[in-house]
Amino acid sequence: MEFIDPLPPFFYDREVTSVARDLIGCLLTHRSPEGLTAGVIIETEAYHQSERACHAFRGQTPRNAPLFGPPGRSYVYFTYGMHWCFNAVTGPEGEAAAVLIRAVEPLAGLELMRARRGREALRDLCRGPARLTQAFGISREQNELCLHSSRLRIHPRTPLHLPAGIEVSPRIGVRAAKDLLWRFTLIGSRFLSRPG
DNA sequence: GGAACGATTGAT
DNA sequence: TCAATCGTTCCT
Secondary structure, rough: OOOOOOHHHHHHOOOHHHHHHHHHOOOOEEEEHHHHEEEEEEEEEEOOOOOOOOOOOOOOOOOOHHHHHOOOOOEEEEEEEEEEEEEEEEEOOOOOOOEEEEEEEEEEEEEHHHHHHHHHHHOOOOHHHHHHHHOOOOHHOOOEEEOOOOOOOEOOOEEEEHOOOEEEEEOOOOOOOOOOEEEEEEEOOOOOOOOO
């Protein structure tokens, strides 16, 4: 299966909120040993070291080190003792920021997703940050990968997937800095983790 | 060494 | 509404 060339690292070397907005409608692909999975990004959130909800707010630690690295790499972290979440690192090296991918519309590898998720309903495969990492087979092994050249990639929007409209709202599940409208959703999608 | 907590999910 | 489940971080 062929896709458009993946987004180059400089795409991610901008303000994190701009990248989060522009990733809506882009295509996430993972060529794992078990097979290919792909989906259209429909929900993102921005995080930056300057605000309390960011893992890097109190400085660099072993876990959040990828956030301080060069743009265009993955930051995958473990949470709640059982879930993985996937981010795209943004901004210049040394400045910690990333876009959390919260939901995608499943496009390819549906049966592999169903097997990994243990669920049949299309709507339940990638609706939520930890659901999509499970469906895509993303965990510790996929941390700090280059999203341009590794098996885990993000590709530009295609004419078939132009966003109808993008809505902003407060980030889900964060108490700190909850006044920031740093969540971006594709209006009207039935694959959002929660209504926009 | 110990404890509190978490960018969630699924069942009740 | 609530339990599951454990790595990370911070405090003593």
